[in-house]
């Protein structure tokens with residue numbers, strides 16, 4: 001477009017500028033370091049870098065580790081980081097203090113939480129899960145049921161209630177993700193938790209794609225156990241520690257299947273027999289990775305003074321605007337099909353589309369500095385992290401996609417880009 005051409009997207013652009021100006025999160029983007037000119041739509045896989053992280057890490061390395069040395073376990077709060085961070089993460093997912101611990105990875109936490117839930121319902125032998133769950137969640141469940149001689153029942157989400165109605169008396173645990181990582185569909189956490197409870201089963205949720213961007217309301221929904229990821233919308237950095245939630249009513253009975261020394265009531269007594277801590281610390285395993293925890297702690301500071309309801313409404317505004325822009329801009333016969341529900345109550349914080357040339361689209365979008373990701377074979381995911389993504393970014397991405405699928409451009413074949421993330 002030359003300076004004299006009229007802007008072909010003037011109306012959408014005006015709307016985007018207006019929505020950005022009126023956003024309850026206006027200004028939070030300044031809390032992040034982002035390369036200029038990049039439209040970053042992968043915060044659902046690796047959150048961007050909050051400015052607060054760099055100085056916090058420098059302090060942890062230089063002063064705390066370099067100078068204060070071993071005394072830092074107490075004087076700099078290292079030992080309690082899993083619990084202090086746990087309460088801060090808990091506040092973001094609707095958990096009162098004392099029920100969340102930040103520890104290990106999502107995969108490990110999913111194992112400990114699901115294993116603990118099964119022990120709480122050891123008289124039953126069926127584990128119910130969403131058939132479309134993230135591979136790690138499924139692999140862990142496969143392993144758990146194989147080791148215990150139980151039965152795993154993977155069911156499409158739309159069929160979960162029917163199975164609970166038919167075989168509810170056998171179901172020990174309903175274990176599933178809050179948001180489908182492929183489609184971006186948000187599942188009914190309160191409703192499915194209540195349905196599980198009605199038949200005497202427990203509900204364990206993986207909040208990897210909702211923590212930090214959706215009001216999860218764990219306590220309000222009476223969820224039993226949950227886990228979530230530290231490096232997606234919580235921006236804790238690559239491989240950031242994850243978290244486990246155990247509802248207060250279960251804490252006295254819950255058993256950690258990996259009872260390392262830090263989960264003991266008095267770790268430094270070095271007792272011969274394991275005596276678990278009374279509280280959520282019983283879900284700890286080993287020594288916390290202090291540098292990673294420091295990064296996550298600094299990252300969480302972006303939420304200070306924010307209301308999760310505002311974060312959620314900003315997220316829905318972004319995904320809704322992006323869907324509207326696609327409706328307006330995609331040429332007929334573009335080959336693009338939207339996978340993500342239009343219904344806001346069933347939408348997480350990403351928009352996924354399918355296209356036969358998805359690998360080429362992801363690569364060509366990246367060449368235009370629009371970073372998305374591919375889920376093979378044909379899904380392009382656009383993640384909207386509302387603290388640093390704007391409506392103008394959404395418009396840029398929609399315009400780029402429309403151009404790339406227009407005018408027969410979609411017929412060129414391309415090798416698959418090498419991209420990782422989850």
Ligand SMILES: *Cc1c(COP(=O)(O)O)cnc(C)c1O
Nearest residue numbers: 105106107134177181206208422
């Ligand atoms: C991202 C994600 C994970 C990540 O697990 P790691 O242990 O961090 O590799 C697990 N489960 C779900 C549903 C995820 O979206």
